[in-house]
Amino acid sequence: MKVEVVENYDEMSSRAADIVEAQILRNPRSVLGLATGSTPLGLYDKLAEGVRQRQLSYKQVKTINLDEYRGLNRSHPNSYHKFMNEHLFEHLDIDMRHTYLPDGQASSVEEECRRYEALIDRLGPIHLQILGLGTNGHIGFNEPGTPENSLTHCVELDESTRKNNARFFSSLEEVPTHAITMGIASILKSDKILLLASGKKKGEAVKRLLEKQPGEEFPASFLWKHEDVTLIVDREAYQLAE
Numbered sequence: 001m002k003v004e005v006v007e008n009y010d011e012m013s014s015r016a017a018d019i020v021e022a023q024i025l026r027n028p029r030s031v032l033g034l035a036t037g038s039t040p041l042g043l044y045d046k047l048a049e050g051v052r053q054r055q056l057s058y059k060q061v062k063t064i065n066l067d068e069y070r071g072l073n074r075s076h077p078n079s080y081h082k083f084m085n086e087h088l089f090e091h092l093d094i095d096m097r098h099t100y101l102p103d104g105q106a107s108s109v110e111e112e113c114r115r116y117e118a119l120i121d122r123l124g125p126i127h128l129q130i131l132g133l134g135t136n137g138h139i140g141f142n143e144p145g146t147p148e149n150s151l152t153h154c155v156e157l158d159e160s161t162r163k164n165n166a167r168f169f170s171s172l173e174e175v176p177t178h179a180i181t182m183g184i185a186s187i188l189k190s191d192k193i194l195l196l197a198s199g200k201k202k203g204e205a206v207k208r209l210l211e212k213q214p215g216e217e218f219p220a221s222f223l224w225k226h227e228d229v230t231l232i233v234d235r236e237a238y239q240l241a242e
């Protein structure tokens with residue numbers, strides 16, 4: 001794992017945008033793996049800026065998102081479909097038919113998980129996977145206890161994850177209890193992985209990650225098993241690891 005320590009959130013986002021844009025320029029037909037949450041918002045703004053100011057094109061790019069809440073329909077204000085449309089896709093020239101997220105409302109969750117994993121295999125390997133870091137070490141919605149060989153599956157969200165995400169909902173009760181997520185093995189199939197972490201809140205998680213001890217109790221630690229991971233971390237998030 002290559003670790004790049006940057007000054008702040010803005011620098012983290014710029015550095016990440018440079019890496020994504022270099023990937024698109026190298027291969028205009030790239031397949032990107034995308035995350036939601038607060039961490040990549042700055043990156044997504046910068047990608048949108050790249051389209052507006054430098055005419056970068058995503059016309060041939062395909063995107064595969066990590067996860068979606070179970071039970072929310074695509075147009076629900078808190079669905080990850082909606083999040084991605086608002087924060088990224090609407091600002092790019094991407095063909096919406098080339099953007100993929102799990103269907104949180106699929107009637108058979110098992111079938112949906114199989115379909116999504118097959119999609120990753122068919123479109124992939126993902127050239128560049130973007131990840132945020134959960135305070136409990138989750139990546140995607142792979143909570144502590146998720147095995148290394150897990151593929152796309154339905155998970156019950158940790159209470160801590162639901163509390164962290166409650167800021168996007170009007171109350172904790174509204175936060176779904178389950179989600180469909182790519183598994184650890186699905187994520188590790190990607191060619192390259194870019195993990196982003198910013199702010200004091202992520203300090204403990206970054207410290208633990210940098211202990212380099214892969215294990216189920218801290219899912220992000222499995223990233224040590226991949227040969228091309230870059231962690232971009234800002235000073236505040238890196239503080240405890242120094």
Ligand code: F6R
Pocket residue numbers: 034035036037038039040066067131132133134135138139140141
């Ligand atoms: C989002 C996702 C999650 C987040 C993580 C960090 O698609 O899969 O793993 O990346 O919960 O969330 P933020 O960025 O809000 O701190």
